[in-house]
Amino acid sequence: MYNPNSAGETSSAGPVLMLHSTCQTALTGCLGDQSCRRLLNPVLAVCDSTQCNREACMSNLQTFYRNVDSKWAIEVAFCLCKKSSSDADECLSAQEKLHPSCARQPAGKVAMLCNRLAEACKLDKGCRHRLEFYEQACAVDSDTRRCAGSTAECRRALLGILGTQLRNLCTCTVSDPRETYMCMDWQRILWFNPCVVEAQTDYHRDMLAETNEEITTSPSIIITPSVTTGIISEPVQHNGGEKLGLNKWPVVIHPPASTTTRYTFENTWPPQPFPPTQPLIPTTTTTPAPTTLPPKYCEKRHSNSNSVDYIREGWGKRFYKDEECSELCLCHSEEKLACSVLECVEARPCETDYAVYTHYAPAYQASRGECFCYSGSFICVRPPNNYSVGGNGVFLFLGYSKAEEMLLKPYTKIDLIDAALSKLGDFVRESALTMNGSVCRLEKVDHIDENIVLQALLEEFDDDRDNMTVEMLHKEKEECEESVAEVSKMINTHEKEVREDMALSVLILAEMQVHVPPLTSAAAVIKCPPFIMLMTIVFTYLMSSEQNFLAS
Incomplete structure (x- = not known):
């Protein structure tokens, strides 16, 4: 429900539009247009709440929005109903037909977690592009406090996800506090989005301007359609400078003493242990393989258990007391072990002119993919300023922490980033050899602040790198993609091989991107x-x- 203004008060952001109920007129108008009626009738036939065919309903909705005239697409998608009006019941009935709850039902008996809904979408190429466009157009940038795209772009992006799995109702009922927080962030983007509300309001503002109706303040409560269920409160700015609401939930707002409005985005979950490690290279037998020790190694025995860790001579491992505090053990020559307790990672917030994000709080920054605040710095998977690799191939984007690097540097005496990239290269090479017998390597494309971009290359094409054909690019993709995806997953889930490794532990986020032109027939x-x-x-x-x- 959207409350643009509490009863009897005037919004500090300016006058609120005296909006009208429009869903019933949108339905009547569409049915009166032959081409619109032809596309809407299949939706009405299978989306009735009493005899819902969910899959057919979603498919027909997608067909409707992809083929109907843009005038009707916008009018239907962004219709709204006033709760306190004489035609409220008629409008709500039309709203249910145009935005059927049937299409929003979860696929199973239990609703999927919102973050897992987004993750499942990213695995599907068609869905992933729609989600990325929606994020770039309709998310609030954590740094600028503005919507990432214009209201017109946001409306177009929303049309692209209506009727898809991204519009399924999702939940954030989960026992893991860390996952709950990430889930809430996705639920806010998908269902409690102030930029979507502004895109809707902007459309109706233009419609009123065309009819020369007077814009006045209104104490009425507006019920938005299924495109959003957000609650709007404090104003934020759009790219074009307009004011719009910033969703109250799950943001905790702490008003400062100054007149400048600032928001604090808090991480309320306590740090939890990362999930248990999974092997990088899948094995074909269920019998556990014997531990292979290096020729020279040190033993690290843990006082609180009977477990023993082995550290290769000339290398080191980190052992954690909790998420922020760890011990670094180095195996020197002649197998001499030296352990040092590191300073804990400082839980410093990330401050912008508009907001304060606490340590580990997720954030959104335009064109940078997944981001969160880590010890005073926004770490994202992609570099800033709409970065593009500008070429074809399999790419691995990395976000790392300089704070972690500075903690380790006094003890390791090596370039940790170079060491980490060398390790990743070894992982990809060994994994590709095991999976398909290919020789793939990682090559650095860019290093910008706390972001690194790598490309996976098939070594058999090294002499033809300047004249790669589409067929060669596809072979490179097929041979290298799986191993790069596995490495990306290991970093994002902070598996043991990454988290405890002296160099790899500085890596925080990863994302694989594949840019390969389609094959000819x-x-x-x-x-x-x-x-x-x-x-x-x-x-x-x-x-x-x-x-x-x-x-x-």
Whole structure:
């Protein structure tokens, strides 16, 4: 529910539009237009709440928004109803038909967590592009306090996700406090989004301007359609300078003494242990492999348990007391072990002109992917300023912590970033060799502040790097993609191999991106497995023979 102004008060952001109920007129108008009616009728037929066919309903909704005239798409998607009006019941009934609850039902008996809904979308190429466009257009940038895109872009982005799995109702009922906080962040973007509300209000503002109606303040409560259920309170600014509401939840607002409005985005969950490690390279047997010790190593025995860790000579491991505090153990020459208790990572907040984000609080910054505040710095998976790799291939984006690097540097005496990239390269090479016998390596493309961009390269194409064909790029993708994706997952889940490694522990976030042009039809035939190609030729020959026989 959206309350633009509490009863009898005037908003400090300026006059509020005297908005009208529009869902019933949108429904009547669409049914009165032949092309719009043809696309809407299939939605009405399978989306009725009493006989809901969820999959068909979602499919028909997507077909509607992808094919209907833009005038009707916007009018239907952004219709609204005034709660206190004579035609409220008629409007709400029309709203349910245009925005059927049937399409928002979860796929299973239990609603999916909002963050996992987003993660599932990112695994699907078509859905991922829609979600990224929606984020770039409709999310509030944590640094500038502005919507990332214009209201027109946000409306267009929202049309792209209506009827998809991103519009399924999701929940944040989970026992893990860390996942709960990430879940709430996604729920705010998908369902409690002030930029979507502003995009809707901006559309109705333009409609009123066209009819020359007077803009007045209104104490009425407005019920928004299913495009958002956010609560709007303190003003934030849009790219164009307009004022819009900043969702109250899950943000905790601490008004400062000064007249400048600032917001504190707090991380309320206590740090939890990371999930148990999974092997980088999958094995084909269920029998645990024996531990292979390096030729020279040190033993680290833990006083509180009977466990023993082995550290290769010339390297080191970190052992954690909690999320922020750790001990670094180095294995020197002649297998001499030296352990030092490191200073705890300082839980410093990230401050901007508009907001304060506490340590580990998630944030959004335009075009930078996943971000959160880490010891006074925003760490994101992508560099700032709409960074683009500007080429084709398999890329790995990394966000690392300079605070972690500075903690370790006095003890390690090495360049930790170079060491971490070397380790990642070894992981990718070994993984690719095990998975498909290919030799893949990682090469650094860029290093910008706390971001590194790497590219996975198939070594057999080194001599042809300046003249790569589409077929070669696809082979490189097929041979290297899986191992890069596995490394990215290890970093994001902070698995043991990463978290305890002296160099890799500075890596915080990772994201794989694949930029490869589509294969031509001829190339696709060449890549077709021989058996399938043979069957296709035989089937074509038989069909041709049958047609010739019938003709004779």
